[in-house]
Amino acid sequence: MKLIGTICCVLVLSAIALGQNTSPEQIIRRSIDTGITEGHDQKVIGILGDAAAVSLTKVLGERKLTASETDSVLGIVTGAFADPSMVADISDREPKTSLFVLQYLNSISSDPRLKVRIAEARSYILGRYEEYVRKTGARKN
Amino acid sequence: MNVLVDTPIWSLDQNGVALKSSTMIAHEKGKLFSGTDYDNDVGPVTGYPTSSKMTASDGTFHDVPLGVCSALPISNPGLTATQNLTMIMPDGTSYAVRSQSWTVTAPGSGSFGHGEIKNAITSPGSGSDVDKTR
Numbered sequence: 001m002k003l004i005g006t007i008c009c010v011l012v013l014s015a016i017a018l019g020q021n022t023s024p025e026q027i028i029r030r031s032i033d034t035g036i037t038e039g040h041d042q043k044v045i046g047i048l049g050d051a052a053a054v055s056l057t058k059v060l061g062e063r064k065l066t067a068s069e070t071d072s073v074l075g076i077v078t079g080a081f082a083d084p085s086m087v088a089d090i091s092d093r094e095p096k097t098s099l100f101v102l103q104y105l106n107s108i109s110s111d112p113r114l115k116v117r118i119a120e121a122r123s124y125i126l127g128r129y130e131e132y133v134r135k136t137g138a139r140k141n
Numbered sequence: 142m143n144v145l146v147d148t149p150i151w152s153l154d155q156n157g158v159a160l161k162s163s164t165m166i167a168h169e170k171g172k173l174f175s176g177t178d179y180d181n182d183v184g185p186v187t188g189y190p191t192s193s194k195m196t197a198s199d200g201t202f203h204d205v206p207l208g209v210c211s212a213l214p215i216s217n218p219g220l221t222a223t224q225n226l227t228m229i230m231p232d233g234t235s236y237a238v239r240s241q242s243w244t245v246t247a248p249g250s251g252s253f254g255h256g257e258i259k260n261a262i263t264s265p266g267s268g269s270d271v272d273k274t275r
Contacts, residue, residue, distance in 0.1 A: 022177045030175055035212030038174050038222075039145050042206055046187030068212045075210075082188025 024048055025055045032059065032072045045079045049087030052080035053097035067114055070105055074121045077101060081125040084132035093132060095125045144245060144256030144275045145208035147191055152200040152228050152238055160200040164231045167202040167238075171223035174209050174245060183226070196228075208258050209245045215256065219246035240264040 027044055031037050045052055056073060065073065077098050084093040102122045109115055132138060150167070152160040167183040183204050184192035191203040209220060226238040240263045247256035259272040 022173075022179065026177075034175075036175065036220075037210045039206035039208045040173055040179060042188065043181060043186050071212070079188070086185065086187045 024052065025059055028052070028055050028076055029059045031076060032069050035068055035072060037072070037075055042079055042082070045076055046082050047086055047088045048080045049084055049089070049092035050080070050095055050097050051087075051089060051092045052076055053095075053101045056101055057097070065105070065108070067111060070109065070114060071117065073101070073105065074117055078121050078124050081128045084129055085136060093129070093138065095129055098125055144247065144258050144273070145206040145210065146258055146271070146273050147189070147203055147205035148207055148271060149191075149201055149203050150226070150238070152196060152202070154236075160196075160228070161198065162200055163196055163198040165196040165200065166194060166229040167196060167204075168227045168229050168235065169204070170225045170227070174220040174222045174243075207243070209256070211247065214249055214252045215245060215247040217246055217248050219244045219248075221245075237264070 022044065024044055027041050031041065048055070056076060060073075063069075080087075081095060081098070087093045099122065102118055102125075106115060106118045109118065152162075152165060152167075154160055168181070169183050170180045171178070173179055182194065183202060185194050186192040186205060189203075189205045192205050193202065196202045204226075209215070222243045223241075224243060225240045227235045228238050229235045241260045242263065243258060243260050245256060245258045255275050257272070257274045260269050262268050262270070
């Protein structure tokens with residue numbers, strides 16, 4: 001019964017994803033390439049959680065990020081953790097790859113102001129996750 | 142530039158009478174400012190508490206966040222998106238609520254942190270009832 005429930009959940013979530021005409025990777029790529037973020041993007045990014053960071057690594061590859069592009073990345077990572085309880089895949093409600101991406105950004109950045117924004121992003125997503133754990137009793141992995 | 146708004150919308154029937162029901166789902170379809178097609182429910186959107194899957198008991202719903210954030214100025218005539226709003230009833234039938242276009246402008250270097258968003262109604266009727274500047 002639990003398995004059937006899980007399968008149904010996955011099918012419903014897949015259907016939701018298919019209903020969107022723009023993939024998360026397309027949105028992330030456009031946001032970084034153009035520096036333009038649409039309000040609508042949050043409808044897609046906001047349910048990704050840690051999966052947004054995985055998509056980011058695919059989009060970025062070995063790209064050398066400018067400060068503006070780094071800001072776009074920070075916007076995506078924080079947007080994905082606005083409310084972990086609404087992240088579609090439960091395993092993506094905990095920031096792991098996201099923390100790795102932020103750690104990487106911090107290591108390549110020499111701009112003190114950018115480092116502050118990276119630290120704020122890290123603090124934000126950890127705070128959102130802690131709040132989610134406190135409210136739901138979800139167990140940390 | 143940065144202009145995002147939270148737009149409350151009232152659901153009206155063909156006679157202009159408010160549909161006071163909390164069991165309807167607001168759906169939207171059109172083209173984004175980037176030119177990409179979209180087709181999805183208006184809410185819920187994470188991080189925006191006024192957003193919801195279903196309408197409120199008075200039949201209203203919020204379209205949020207609506208707009209654009211850009212690292213560079215947006216010159217005239219600006220960026221335009223289209224939006225066709227429908228209401229999906231509990232029995233699955235849907236009704237057109239409104240069709241409109243949205244235009245965002247933020248010309249010049251003085252536009253950093255500022256911008257304007259306004260709508261142009263194409264159905265029912267015409268005109269504009271949202272024009273926000275930041």
